[in-house]
Amino acid sequence: MTAAGAAGPAHVEESSLVEIDDLKVHFPIKSGLLFDRTVGHVYAVDGVSLRIKRGETYGLVGESGCGKSTLGRGLLRLVEPTSGGITFDGTDVRSLKGEQMRLFRRRIQMVFQDPMSSLDPRQSVESLLVEGLKAHGLHKDKAEVQKRLKSTLDSVGLPASALHKYPHEFSGGQRQRIGIARALVLGPELIVADEPVSALDVSIQAQVVNLLGDLQDSLGLTYLVIAHDLAVVRHISDTIGVMYLGSLVEEADGDQLYERPLHPYTRALLSAVPIPDPQVEDRRERILLAGDLPSPADPPSGCRFRTRCPWSRSRCTEERPELRVFDNSGQRVACHFAEEILSGELTMHEVRAELVRPDADRAPDVGAELIQTRTDLPAP
Amino acid sequence: MSTLADHKRRRIDELTARTSEAGGVSLIRDAGRRLLRNPTAIVGAAIILLFLVIAIFAPLVAPHDPVQRFPELTKDLTVDSIPGATAGHPLGSDPLGRDFASRMVYGARQTLFVGVLATLIGLLLGVLLGAIAGAVGGWVDVLIMRITDVMLALPSLLLAITLVALASRSTQWTVIIAVAVVNVPIFARLLRGSMLAQRESDHVLAARALGVKQRNIVLRHMLPNSLTAVIVQATLTFAVAILDAAALSFLGLGDPDINRAEWGLMLGVDGVRYFEVRPELAYFPACAIILVALGFTLLGESMREALDPKNRR
Amino acid sequence: MVRVILRRLIQLVVTLIALMTLVFFWLRRLPGGPVDALLGERATPQTRELLTRALGYDQPIWVQYGRFLKNVVTGDFGNSIRTGEPVMDVISRSFPATIELAIAAIIIAIGLGIPLGYLAARHRGRLLDNATIIVTLIGISIPIFFLGYLLKDWLTQDIHFFPPSGRITTGLNNTDVTGFFVLDGLLTRELDASADALWHLVLPAFTLATIPLAIIIRITRASVLDVLDEDYIRTADAKGLRNATIRKRHVLRNALLPVVTTIGLQTGALLAGAVLTEKVYNWGGLGTLITDSISGSRDYPVLQALILLAAVVYIVVNLLVDLSYAIIDPRVRVQ
Amino acid sequence: MPLLDVRDLSVIFQRKGAKPFTAVDGVSFCVEPGQTIGLVGESGCGKSVTSLAIMGLLPRRGNKVTGEVRFADTDLLKLRPQELRDRRGRDIGMIFQDPLSSLNPVIPLGLQVAEVLERHQGRTRRAALREARGLLDAVGIPDPTRRLKEFPHQLSGGMRQRALIAVALACRPRLLIADEPTTALDVTIQAQILTLLKDLVDQSGTALVMITHDLGVVAGLCDTVNVLYAGKVVERAGRHDLFAEPRHPYTHGLLQSVPRLDVDRGGRLHQIRGSVSDNIPWPEGCAFAPRCDRVIDDCIGETVPLEPTLRGGALRCKNPVPQEVPV
Amino acid sequence: AESDRDGGGKGKAATGGTFIFAGAGDPKNFDPIFNDDGESFRPIRQMYDTLITHKTGTAELEGGLAESWSNDPTGKIWTFKLRQGVKFHDGTALDAAAVCANFDRWYNMKGEAAQSQMIYYTDIFGGFAGSPDAVYDNCKAPDASTAVVTMKKYKGAFPGAFTLTAFSIASPTAMKKYGADTVTQNGDSFSYSAFANEHPTGTGAFTFGGWNKATGEITLNKNPDYWGDKAKVDKTIIKIIKDENTRKQELRAGTVQAIDFPAPADRKALAGEGYKVLDRPAFNILYLGINQKNPKLKDLRVRQAIAYALNRAQLVQTKGPGGSAVADEFLPNSVLGYAPDVQKYEYNVDRAKQLLAEAGATGLTLNFYYPTEVSRPYMPNPQEIFTVLANDLQAAGIKVNGVPRPWNGGFKDDVQQFGKQDLHILGWTGDYNDPGNFVGTFFGRAKTEFGDASMTEMFTAIGKADATVDPAAKKAAFEQVNRDLAAKWLPAVPIWHAPPALVTTKNVEGLVPSPLTAEKFNTVSLTK
Ligand SMILES: Nc1ncnc2c1ncn2[C@@H]1O[C@H](COP(=O)(O)OP(=O)(O)OP(=O)(O)O)[C@@H](O)[C@H]1O
Ligand SMILES: Nc1ncnc2c1ncn2[C@@H]1O[C@H](COP(=O)(O)OP(=O)(O)OP(=O)(O)O)[C@@H](O)[C@H]1O
Numbered sequence A: 001m002t003a004a005g006a007a008g009p010a011h012v013e014e015s016s017l018v019e020i021d022d023l024k025v026h027f028p029i030k031s032g033l034l035f036d037r038t039v040g041h042v043y044a045v046d047g048v049s050l051r052i053k054r055g056e057t058y059g060l061v062g063e064s065g066c067g068k069s070t071l072g073r074g075l076l077r078l079v080e081p082t083s084g085g086i087t088f089d090g091t092d093v094r095s096l097k098g099e100q101m102r103l104f105r106r107r108i109q110m111v112f113q114d115p116m117s118s119l120d121p122r123q124s125v126e127s128l129l130v131e132g133l134k135a136h137g138l139h140k141d142k143a144e145v146q147k148r149l150k151s152t153l154d155s156v157g158l159p160a161s162a163l164h165k166y167p168h169e170f171s172g173g174q175r176q177r178i179g180i181a182r183a184l185v186l187g188p189e190l191i192v193a194d195e196p197v198s199a200l201d202v203s204i205q206a207q208v209v210n211l212l213g214d215l216q217d218s219l220g221l222t223y224l225v226i227a228h229d230l231a232v233v234r235h236i237s238d239t240i241g242v243m244y245l246g247s248l249v250e251e252a253d254g255d256q257l258y259e260r261p262l263h264p265y266t267r268a269l270l271s272a273v274p275i276p277d278p279q280v281e282d283r284r285e286r287i288l289l290a291g292d293l294p295s296p297a298d299p300p301s302g303c304r305f306r307t308r309c310p311w312s313r314s315r316c317t318e319e320r321p322e323l324r325v326f327d328n329s330g331q332r333v334a335c336h337f338a339e340e341i342l343s344g345e346l347t348m349h350e351v352r353a354e355l356v357r358p359d360a361d362r363a364p365d366v367g368a369e370l371i372q373t374r375t376d377l378p379a380p
Numbered sequence B: 001m002s003t004l005a006d007h008k009r010r011r012i013d014e015l016t017a018r019t020s021e022a023g024g025v026s027l028i029r030d031a032g033r034r035l036l037r038n039p040t041a042i043v044g045a046a047i048i049l050l051f052l053v054i055a056i057f058a059p060l061v062a063p064h065d066p067v068q069r070f071p072e073l074t075k076d077l078t079v080d081s082i083p084g085a086t087a088g089h090p091l092g093s094d095p096l097g098r099d100f101a102s103r104m105v106y107g108a109r110q111t112l113f114v115g116v117l118a119t120l121i122g123l124l125l126g127v128l129l130g131a132i133a134g135a136v137g138g139w140v141d142v143l144i145m146r147i148t149d150v151m152l153a154l155p156s157l158l159l160a161i162t163l164v165a166l167a168s169r170s171t172q173w174t175v176i177i178a179v180a181v182v183n184v185p186i187f188a189r190l191l192r193g194s195m196l197a198q199r200e201s202d203h204v205l206a207a208r209a210l211g212v213k214q215r216n217i218v219l220r221h222m223l224p225n226s227l228t229a230v231i232v233q234a235t236l237t238f239a240v241a242i243l244d245a246a247a248l249s250f251l252g253l254g255d256p257d258i259n260r261a262e263w264g265l266m267l268g269v270d271g272v273r274y275f276e277v278r279p280e281l282a283y284f285p286a287c288a289i290i291l292v293a294l295g296f297t298l299l300g301e302s303m304r305e306a307l308d309p310k311n312r313r
Numbered sequence C: 001m002v003r004v005i006l007r008r009l010i011q012l013v014v015t016l017i018a019l020m021t022l023v024f025f026w027l028r029r030l031p032g033g034p035v036d037a038l039l040g041e042r043a044t045p046q047t048r049e050l051l052t053r054a055l056g057y058d059q060p061i062w063v064q065y066g067r068f069l070k071n072v073v074t075g076d077f078g079n080s081i082r083t084g085e086p087v088m089d090v091i092s093r094s095f096p097a098t099i100e101l102a103i104a105a106i107i108i109a110i111g112l113g114i115p116l117g118y119l120a121a122r123h124r125g126r127l128l129d130n131a132t133i134i135v136t137l138i139g140i141s142i143p144i145f146f147l148g149y150l151l152k153d154w155l156t157q158d159i160h161f162f163p164p165s166g167r168i169t170t171g172l173n174n175t176d177v178t179g180f181f182v183l184d185g186l187l188t189r190e191l192d193a194s195a196d197a198l199w200h201l202v203l204p205a206f207t208l209a210t211i212p213l214a215i216i217i218r219i220t221r222a223s224v225l226d227v228l229d230e231d232y233i234r235t236a237d238a239k240g241l242r243n244a245t246i247r248k249r250h251v252l253r254n255a256l257l258p259v260v261t262t263i264g265l266q267t268g269a270l271l272a273g274a275v276l277t278e279k280v281y282n283w284g285g286l287g288t289l290i291t292d293s294i295s296g297s298r299d300y301p302v303l304q305a306l307i308l309l310a311a312v313v314y315i316v317v318n319l320l321v322d323l324s325y326a327i328i329d330p331r332v333r334v335q
Numbered sequence D: 001m002p003l004l005d006v007r008d009l010s011v012i013f014q015r016k017g018a019k020p021f022t023a024v025d026g027v028s029f030c031v032e033p034g035q036t037i038g039l040v041g042e043s044g045c046g047k048s049v050t051s052l053a054i055m056g057l058l059p060r061r062g063n064k065v066t067g068e069v070r071f072a073d074t075d076l077l078k079l080r081p082q083e084l085r086d087r088r089g090r091d092i093g094m095i096f097q098d099p100l101s102s103l104n105p106v107i108p109l110g111l112q113v114a115e116v117l118e119r120h121q122g123r124t125r126r127a128a129l130r131e132a133r134g135l136l137d138a139v140g141i142p143d144p145t146r147r148l149k150e151f152p153h154q155l156s157g158g159m160r161q162r163a164l165i166a167v168a169l170a171c172r173p174r175l176l177i178a179d180e181p182t183t184a185l186d187v188t189i190q191a192q193i194l195t196l197l198k199d200l201v202d203q204s205g206t207a208l209v210m211i212t213h214d215l216g217v218v219a220g221l222c223d224t225v226n227v228l229y230a231g232k233v234v235e236r237a238g239r240h241d242l243f244a245e246p247r248h249p250y251t252h253g254l255l256q257s258v259p260r261l262d263v264d265r266g267g268r269l270h271q272i273r274g275s276v277s278d279n280i281p282w283p284e285g286c287a288f289a290p291r292c293d294r295v296i297d298d299c300i301g302e303t304v305p306l307e308p309t310l311r312g313g314a315l316r317c318k319n320p321v322p323q324e325v326p327v
Numbered sequence E: 001a002e003s004d005r006d007g008g009g010k011g012k013a014a015t016g017g018t019f020i021f022a023g024a025g026d027p028k029n030f031d032p033i034f035n036d037d038g039e040s041f042r043p044i045r046q047m048y049d050t051l052i053t054h055k056t057g058t059a060e061l062e063g064g065l066a067e068s069w070s071n072d073p074t075g076k077i078w079t080f081k082l083r084q085g086v087k088f089h090d091g092t093a094l095d096a097a098a099v100c101a102n103f104d105r106w107y108n109m110k111g112e113a114a115q116s117q118m119i120y121y122t123d124i125f126g127g128f129a130g131s132p133d134a135v136y137d138n139c140k141a142p143d144a145s146t147a148v149v150t151m152k153k154y155k156g157a158f159p160g161a162f163t164l165t166a167f168s169i170a171s172p173t174a175m176k177k178y179g180a181d182t183v184t185q186n187g188d189s190f191s192y193s194a195f196a197n198e199h200p201t202g203t204g205a206f207t208f209g210g211w212n213k214a215t216g217e218i219t220l221n222k223n224p225d226y227w228g229d230k231a232k233v234d235k236t237i238i239k240i241i242k243d244e245n246t247r248k249q250e251l252r253a254g255t256v257q258a259i260d261f262p263a264p265a266d267r268k269a270l271a272g273e274g275y276k277v278l279d280r281p282a283f284n285i286l287y288l289g290i291n292q293k294n295p296k297l298k299d300l301r302v303r304q305a306i307a308y309a310l311n312r313a314q315l316v317q318t319k320g321p322g323g324s325a326v327a328d329e330f331l332p333n334s335v336l337g338y339a340p341d342v343q344k345y346e347y348n349v350d351r352a353k354q355l356l357a358e359a360g361a362t363g364l365t366l367n368f369y370y371p372t373e374v375s376r377p378y379m380p381n382p383q384e385i386f387t388v389l390a391n392d393l394q395a396a397g398i399k400v401n402g403v404p405r406p407w408n409g410g411f412k413d414d415v416q417q418f419g420k421q422d423l424h425i426l427g428w429t430g431d432y433n434d435p436g437n438f439v440g441t442f443f444g445r446a447k448t449e450f451g452d453a454s455m456t457e458m459f460t461a462i463g464k465a466d467a468t469v470d471p472a473a474k475k476a477a478f479e480q481v482n483r484d485l486a487a488k489w490l491p492a493v494p495i496w497h498a499p500p501a502l503v504t505t506k507n508v509e510g511l512v513p514s515p516l517t518a519e520k521f522n523t524v525s526l527t528k
């Protein structure tokens, strides 16, 4: 891993592998009498721009439901973005069509959160790995394939005998290694890892984190790591982006972010992460946020964070802050008052928690299906 | 002492290297193993196996030709008395002087044939429709679902009755088709629902990310994983299919060829008609039907249990 | 909520129109058909021709279809071929009989099924549980017409305990008000008629209830077991609540949710089962009407209307079940 | 005298056709009023089973519980079910991990809080509801009057957890057991809940047993920490001691393997090899041995006892991590 | 509810009480002319009378509303001497004018809807006013007690056809009052007048008491002013129970006192339990039709081979309802023209094979159509009969391809209209005592059913016999026809005469079975 330098913005552009420009992914909420009409949208990702440099690890953090996964999937076009641009190594990913896109997928791979559900329980490890090779016509030479599989397994620390086993026969950490091996076998340049360790036990988590690091070192991979655990993200990332309700609120080099969080949300987040050290814990000041994440189907006007922000002002209601470069450290922040808050000019005020309806946008529709399956015999 | 410790240490090393043991079990084999440990499943499977063997080897098992009329039986046969067991005819005569035991044996063949075929045809059509709906989506999906709505608008036996009533001619196939069609929407919806769920699942997403062709995703990921539910349902459907066929016979809408030895027919037609003259004509086929239906139900239920991811470990 | 109902009703109408059209065209291309059905074995070519013209079968099919649609929209399904009465009269006469039977059956199924299922779950793995499971399995596997026959044979012929068939003793002059004989007896204070009708109802209702009963027992059992495993039951236990409170307030309410759906789905089984039960017990309801209009006479106008009616009943009941579900389960309540 | 004194608690699951499985193996710890103790360990190490055994909430059949659970002089394990019921919810409150599934989905929130009061304090429904309103308010649920009539699914995760806390606290129990109360929540919400718990303990003198797998949570909250591995307490220490100088290789390993927010990104994390399911197949010996870097023959040869340490804790290790600074 | 049951039956052969008779199907309505089936005729027969009727329990003619009748030598003019003092239920007197009103009503019936429903009328009277085929000319009433009906041509059916229940005499006043002639077509079917449904008015021993369709009960009350033997019971209820098994069970339960069409299998058991099983003298025929459209079947030897191949004696023994007998001719022996000396085809497989070989028809495969979903008195279980017959044919080396068709869902169409079959089974219950009603109906003209329009010899012979007015000559002519049918023409093989039975409880007296299933209940009494 390259240590993050305080490189200027111009330098960043040259070496960036991925550029995401004002990406939006909106999911339509459908409802209707006979035919479904779109009655609204879930603004899962709502205008995110970021760059990932070749060979670096970009970490994305944020609360559950803020759109991290959707951003990752949008980047791979596993969900079709609503608008915005994606450039991968000079290729305009969004303009790729059908077969082109399919072949292109080889260059970006994905690792999923749940190592069980992301592995087809019916396939042996071998067929899981070969599948990708087949899809890209790389399976012709049997011996070659076997060699490739073995070396891939080896690189994720699994024995070759694992090939003939099935996912459910492995422990969680091993499954995650299989997931990583599946991504690796095609020799991708970018790996999007969506919560790769959050389903794992603490002791296993370290193994996988290390593995990811090792692989990056040996293969020169670029990562987009999505996680809600700020500590993990901080540990593995060169650059960290903080998301809140569909948009990036702050982006900075990991140490920089910890040293000098600019956005109120980042500050709150940092202060909330427990640290396994009583001494630190006892000394820490907490910025407690009131309430919960608002529904992405009905985001607040202006600054998305204003409903929970102890520094919010009336301007925040009217104007949505841009993600702007804060200073020449490269740190970017989307807050009107970042400077004022940093300097202490602005003081906190109390925030009343607001009512948040979970999934109010997706109330189950009893009418969705006219009649469910008819079971003449009892369902389980 | 140290040798003991050495020994134990070796065991620990073995343990740590557990993944190196060769061979693995697939989910299905795993489920199969669990099934084998489940007495319910064993009983169900045993019943079905028994009847299957009888069905397959009917000519060997049956003492006689099931359609032949025997002079020694017709001799004493009248409408109001049917000869019982005699030498060579362990279960006696049926209302037409045919060997009842042989008819029971061949009945296994016919009944399983009807049940299995009806289920399979229903399964095939249902899976086809469901797979298309689930894989293609869009208006095709909407269309297929509306079609199944129409089919589901009638309760199953009623739909079967209607279909038979509406058929221009009735044969064994009318019954099979009617019973099969009833199941089409069930299978279709089951499969589609499961496929839609699969479509959103991580492993399908993973396959897409790998660049696997859509066709292969459908065929190798979505379909196989969705089929479990359908297969379990199919096992349960056998039982229902056999019962439905029997009900149709009882209503006089079944297979009109009474030469065919089929339990539903034997029960629904002769069994009921000659119940007072010779109740065995009803009891034997009824018990056979109950047993087979029970067998399939037991197997289906335990399969459902075995395949339930909740029980996997 | 209103929108959901509306949506379902529209779907219902669409389904019905599709069904109607299908049935109409299918019927028209069948051999035999009304002309033959109307004229018995004594038909002569003249009468045949007279009738074909009288019925308008010599007109193009789409003209016939148009007329049919027009009639249906005005609620006129034509006359029964068998009896010559307006189809709606025939059906509305048979309807109460089936509903009476079905309600009695569902009362039996629910009234016995839920407690038995609950008890089985509470005694999981023990004798009572295993016995219930076996009995329900057999209940599901037995052809119900045969069960009906056996019950009838044992209880009306071997011992003359129940009346063998019909809805009321022949010659008992009950006053017909609603068509529900038990209810009519109460309304007109002819209590003997009411009791007599009820007595006639026992066996058929029990026969018809077999399958729903078995299924309700199984679902209730499974559902109670599921609920007992739920975290909130553990929470309730951790609260130190009394057993009775937990059972009533926490277990049953949740466990009954899937049972409600099952009951809805079982109405389908009831309609189908009624065909068999009514035949066995000579119960003059829709089921008998269906068999009568198929075998022998192919009474297509009646059949057509019956199919539609069955569809409507089935769909509406399911809609009602969904709605009741929404009422019991706050999670599907839509503001 | 401790409020809760768990002595040598063991839980053995015995299923037909399966080998008996010892989920909790001789766990002992005690809690003083006003004290917070932590039970930490990875998934499957027996934390939940311990808490359920204390509460008498384990499934009625298929398990064997031995040992003693003394709660203010009575052994909870020896109480008749009815007597235990009288105590649960009144003397001991419990908060569970998943707030959604732990609340009954079809019963209004108000009643779920109020029914404890009805049961243990003989309140009428009306009075209980009024009190429930106050409780909801106290745990920081906005607009409690309205919430009384609402159902769990209408609340967000954090609010549900608060409601669950309100239920547990309704009768002002002397002991509160919290089984991973924040695991399902986001960090910002977790911080809210933890703060709430802390305040409650501080204000009311309630003893708290905090069960978690997150060492960070323990660090900020607990007075004493018990580290569990494979059903056994492997190390117990005051939190300062534990985090400053973990003695058991497992504790040590755990602490090393968690990335820390306040530490600059380093190279590799320390990692413990293998996984939790790698257990030695015989009862004696240290369960952690197969994964341990410091394993010696003694570890696998004989039973490793939990021995008191100088600093007032306890340790179950034959070859502990050496202390850097001798006490 | 007041119970009408067992009000009577007390005392010995006492009058009064309610007689409950279980019928097998719903009637259509109670206007005689619009009906053609036995279940409708059963109640109609109790409420109406015909001009000529049958002696109780036989098919012999006897005076009904007409004390006597005569015809002129051309057989065209029929003179009826009416019974005096007979009144319809509504009080209208039965006189010649009333009789003529009935005849004129039938002839002048308007509208295709109504006409198409008058099956018997079209059959016997050929057509309606304006039709060239119409047989009826006019009816005169020279005096109140004499009705003279004039026909345009002679028909062999008369006078037997005057006994047809369809030609019962109804009250002209009531018919007018309740608009009897309005038959409206509705969708695929018809609705009938109030007369037909609610106010049937005849002269019969019972008056109409109501039809409860929900319970399937038709109530008939005793007519105290009946001209003949007054009903012994106060009330008769015809309870419709379609399932034969249920009919039997109700009988056992004592809720009905008599049932029609018991299942053949139940006869013995019921008799053993002390119920009275009343066999009706056979008046029907089941035959195996042979379609000569198939050139192989045009060969008489092949048809004879088929006849020889059938083991009819065994069929009668194993499947025949009680009292059934092998049929050698197409009419029962009680009917005029039955020849005792026709060629008989005893079961003889070798002869059959030999004949087939002679005809060069070995390896013959035939489509055998048989009906399903039906049970008729002459054919209680078509599927079984088919199976047995097919079995016999197979044994003689004729391959049989069984084709089942629902009775109304294709069988009659395929057999009678399209002639798709090679073989089929069908039968007939006689309407009145006349050979023409049997032989004439089957073979009197070219029919697709038998597929040969060229058997003119047969058609003329039957036509001639039917047109013979003199009874003796007619008898001789039909005897010859029957001989030729068996020996020369063999268009079909007669199988059996199978009389349907009635079963009553022990306490029912006076129910006399009629070969024509034309039982009248005025003779019934209940003992205790
Ligand atoms: N296919 C979809 N259709 C509709 N809404 C969706 C869809 N996928 C995600 N969403 C919604 O978009 C929002 C963002 O979801 P996303 O999964 O990206 O969040 P996340 O940050 O990854 O959360 P988590 O940490 O829980 O994984 C959520 O409100 C989610 O409900
Ligand atoms: N009812 C039960 N029957 C059999 N085994 C059980 C039962 N409940 C728990 N166990 C087993 O006991 C062990 C300890 O489980 P427990 O739930 O206490 O773990 P935990 O430490 O709470 O883990 P987590 O962090 O996943 O909640 C596990 O291996 C589990 O499989």
Ligand SMILES: [Mg+2]
Binding pocket: A068, A069, A070, A194, A195
């Ligand atoms: Mg996510």
Ligand SMILES: [Mg+2]
Binding pocket: D047, D048, D049, D179, D180
């Ligand atoms: Mg736990």
